Amino acid sequence: MSAKNQIVIPREAREALRLKPGDKILVVVRAGRVLVLQKPKSYRAAIRGLARGVYEKAHVNKERQSWD
Numbered sequence: 001m002s003a004k005n006q007i008v009i010p011r012e013a014r015e016a017l018r019l020k021p022g023d024k025i026l027v028v029v030r031a032g033r034v035l036v037l038q039k040p041k042s043y044r045a046a047i048r049g050l051a052r053g054v055y056e057k058a059h060v061n062k063e064r065q066s067w068d
Contacts (some may be wrong), residue, residue, distance in 0.1 A: 009036065 001007055009019065017038045019025065024039035039047035 009025075012065075013036065017025075017036070017039065026035075026037040026039050028035040028037065
C-alpha cells in the first residue's frame with residue numbers, strides 16, 4: 001500500500017477481470033476477506049434472472065399451501 005493508501009492490482013487479476021485504465025471496480029469486505037469485482041455497467045442487467053424459479057421451489061409452495 002502506498003503512502004496515499006493506494007494499492008496495485010496484480011496483472012493476473014486485471015487480465016482476469018479484463019480491467020482497463022479508468023474502469024470502475026467494487027471492493028467488498030466479507031468475513032475478513034476482500035473481494036475485488038468489476039463494477040457492472042448496468043446493475044439491472046447484472047441482477048436479471050437472479051430470482052428466476054424462486055416461486056416454483058418446494059419451500060415456497062409449502063408456505064403458500066399453509067395460507068389456505
